[in-house]
Amino acid sequence: MAFRVTAQSVLEKISVDHLECSICTNRFRQPKLLDCLHSFCLQCLHDLRQSQDPSGTKLTCPLCRRETMLKGSGVADLPNNFAFSALVEEVTMQENLLEGQGSKIKCQNCDEENQAVSRCMDCDNFLCEECQKAHGRMAVMKSHKIYTLAQFQSGEIVYKSKLREEVPKCGKHPDQNLNVYCNTCQQVICTTCSVLDHAKHSLTGLPEAAEKCKKKVTEMVQKSERRKTQLSTTIKETSKSREELDAMFANTQKKISKKVAKIQKEITKIQKEEQKLLKETDTIYKDKTIAFEAVQATNRKEVTQTEHKLEEVKQLMNQASCYEILELQQKLLHNLSELTGKQPQQVPDKLTFMD
Template identity: 85%
Template sequence: MASNVTVQSLLEKISVDHLECSICTNRFRQPKLLDCLHSFCLQCLQELRQSQYPSGTKLTCPLCRRETMLKGSGVADLPNIFAFSALVEEVTMQEKLLEGQGSEIKCQNCDEENQAVSRCMDCDHFLCQECQKAHGRMTLMKSHKIYTLAQLRSGEIVYTSKLRDEVPKCGKHPDQNLNVYCNSCEQVICTTCSVLDHAKHSLTGLPEAVEKCKKKVTEMVQKSERRKTQLSTTMEETCKFRKELDTMFANSKKKLSKKAQQEITKVKQEVAKIQKEEHKLMKEMDRIYKERVTTFEAAQAKNKKEVTQTQHKLEEVKQLMKEASCYEILELQQKLLHNLSELTGKQPQQVPDKLSFMD
């Protein structure tokens, strides 16, 4: 039972939509992020580009049809999402531990293919009983953290991918870690780049830059949440007015028929005339009603679509802010803020309440 809880806790970190590529429907392999915040496997995007614009500088998202401009090496230069790769690795590892309660897992430290009984978190290897003992005898490995498969299966110890601790290297200086944020260029750079290429720019340490970025994103998320609430309120009001229109329409038809019948009773010689007038008015009312219903339904459909798109976009932003590293957050700052800005700029489609009145 505890094992199931462990798997569930891992899967709850991210939805299936984020764990799997929508193109190949397999779990992510080298996930890349488009400007619309949708993620796909590197190879899937490369094949997609060949089918869309083999020699072009843009790529159309297969989910939302939004275009992403490609730079440098094309698809390969799109932002990496190491957080997704790490989560795929963690979930895959947990499933592997649970399959047959881990009986098929072999030792990765020797060539004897003995059944593994534990895992060394420092070596990132499964160990058999003999290799585990060898670890304990070697001075350099005595400090390594070794946990049994039972501990990993039960959830007592949760496997964490080393990708989460990976520090990106500078493209210009491969031996340098990215550890400075240039506010002027809005990018993460290394110390050498800060001296050679950004000396006159506004520079900030990563912790401070991440906090500022998180604050900006949080503010935009709040604005987007308020817009979603506004859309939902407008939809509720539109639904209310539509119901009022239906009621007024029904009552008006009843009143009209009643009046017609009264006139027929009073003046029999004018029956034909009155019935003809009734038919004419009914037809006109039907026309007006249908026009207004069309207006209400169009407004509802547009607002519903906006709510859905807003919700999906917010989920993408929240997931990225939750799972992405500080480096990725800063690299994606403009994309995040741009997407959220688009959400806050749209206004809900409203229908005048006077259209619900009919008599």
């Protein structure tokens, strides 16, 4: 029996937090990307800028506090996160379809409010039986792709947003698609721009440029994964050393107490010596414990930050189009470079007490 992915199972795999803006806690509306790869609604970023510095050229991320330089029109010129927009649309559609199992979805093609039985992917509308028949009768609509609601609800047909197929337009030439990558300027351009402004530059087709970008990002991801493994190993080793420290501390206490017990004739002197030694040992132990905890805290923080950043990069690489990947190439590589440039914290000194 072939395994079928249902709409419900698709929704269960997507975290609600992944679809929500952390500022307004609502689902993303016109999400924009900051340099740190965190996304927020366009309006939320406008409000954030007003609260931080309305006339400033920097915007501080409310999650990681990293700054993003603003250009041109400010927040509006930040890169669009079409992947998140498409995902929100797709999940919302699947939810509506699932809710339709218990409630009626109305036809969007007529004013009679008939129950919908299918969806036309070309018209992007739900259809009742009559409107579906009308599609079949009209020559111009006979080629339209129509699927029943049952096909969507069962997972046989997966709804995909048209945003995933959208080809961005050039900012200078709105009638031109972005279809060339300038290696010299490291940006996606249109054919007209390539002739007028980039004639002597190194130009590459988008598929080839995207593959090179993916290769670079993959290599950096692998380096970051290795660093994450190294950090995890260091944490384990540090934990083992901490256990050794605790054992040495306990053993030293026992030696001190045993030594004091054997010297009964000089009980007063020995008791003073015992207190002195215990105090010194305790001081050493506390100092070393603080050092261990500081090392562990630093490494755990690095692991958490690395995991978050890798998840953001992977999500972006999985969801983004080649245009977005190329636009964000430098940000991706810069973020991954930061992850691979640090070494794990080590235990500050040798574990020793007195003999």
